[in-house]
Amino acid sequence: MRQTNIILSLDQFYCIKMDIELARTFLEIVSAGSFVRAAERLHVTQTAVSARVQALETQLGRPLFVRNKSGARLTPAGRDFLQYATQLVQIWERARHQVAVPPGRETVLSLGGEFSLWNSLLLNWLVWLRRDRNTVALRSHVEAPDRLMDRLQSSALDIAILYAPYHRPDVKITPILSEDLIAVTTDPDNRTLSGENYVYVDWGPDFANHHDTAFPGLKDAGTFVDLGPLGLRYILEAGGSGYFRTRAIQRFIDEERLFPVESAPTFSYSVYAAYSRRAPEEIIDWALNGLREVAKQSFDKWV
CATH class of the missing domain: 1.10.10.10 (Winged helix-like DNA-binding domain superfamily/Winged helix DNA-binding domain)
Known part of the structure; x- marks a missing residue:
């Protein structure tokens, strides 16, 4: 070069x-x-x-x-x-x-993610990228969705992972993963969503909008977490109810440690990658392939 x-x-x-x-x-x-x-x-x-x-x-x-x-x-x-x-x-x-490419590197790839997506999707993605091609210098940013979209549009960022990106000029969007979120409880005798023991998990803005419409009384839950695994471990230890990914909780349902709240609606959980049209196509394709592989391999661990 x-x-x-x-x-x-x-x-x-x-x-x-x-x-x-x-x-x-x-x-x-x-x-x-x-x-x-x-x-x-x-x-x-x-x-x-x-x-x-x-x-x-x-x-x-x-x-x-x-x-x-x-x-x-x-x-x-x-x-x-x-x-x-x-x-x-x-x-x-x-x-x-x-x-600003550092010595010994061929190019720079700038990545970003929402706050609740850095652990461990963004983290595992960075590890994959470094192991697969150490000639690429990596820059990472964890910010609010609006700031990530602004950075993408100005070409200050190459790729960002977000829950609900919106269309901007010179920015492309592609889905990375999608799954259902279902309501579960630790109490087999009271399969409802009770405000007293309800744990609100931040699954992104789309979930928040649909959740607040369906459950206006649970909008200000006493316990709030912004990471799925933390909320899941919490109710398994302390008891309670909340919305979680189907694959992440299936074994606990099979073990009768969690019980579906059948009267509650099911919500969709999706993660997208938004990327700059101005970034080199080859480096974007490589990075997105790595992101999809990481998401597939660690699906049950990070959400």
Whole structure:
């Protein structure tokens, strides 16, 4: 692989970086819908966000936002600039991503996952990737779904695993696994979902929406966990009820340690991979094959 030397003066570097920060801030405001929420996402003050927008508007010679009580909306000039800001950030992130390849590595693969998916799906995936091809440098991020999608769209991230990704320009989505979630209890004489002993497991936003509609009284359960195995081990030790993956609990049903709540609805549990269209196709195919293999091999262990 040919090595390319890129030499920038310090002034040139800071000028490029500053322009990228201005464009990134602009896109964050568009995504968040307000200067306040954009400042929170960027971990800077609202004053800093306002100053960046003012600097950008000065360079372009046009106002980009109209601010009101409900947030901020784009002006016609802002709508025109949106596509250019997106392209600017994407090109910069991809260039930074490829130039920063560590010595001894051929390329960089940047991965992400939702908080409740890092253990152990993302972890096992990273292990598989390293063992299968150690010439690829790995970067991992655990963040909220919106941030992961933003990173994918800007090409700062190659692939992310999420419960319910939504479509964005230049981002593709593919299913990784799907299974039913059923309600079970440890009490054979009371096969209901009781608020007193109910354990709410965070199976993602789709589950939350359907669950809250079916069980409004269980929305604020006394026990909440964000990892399936933890919730399952808890009710097996302490007793209680909750929703769990069918394959993960089948042996406990067979052993009569858990009992299905037949009156409760069944919900679907799915995990998807979202990936950047701009990432190299060969490296994406390899990484997704590894993800599917890991998900299949460790299915009963991690959810």
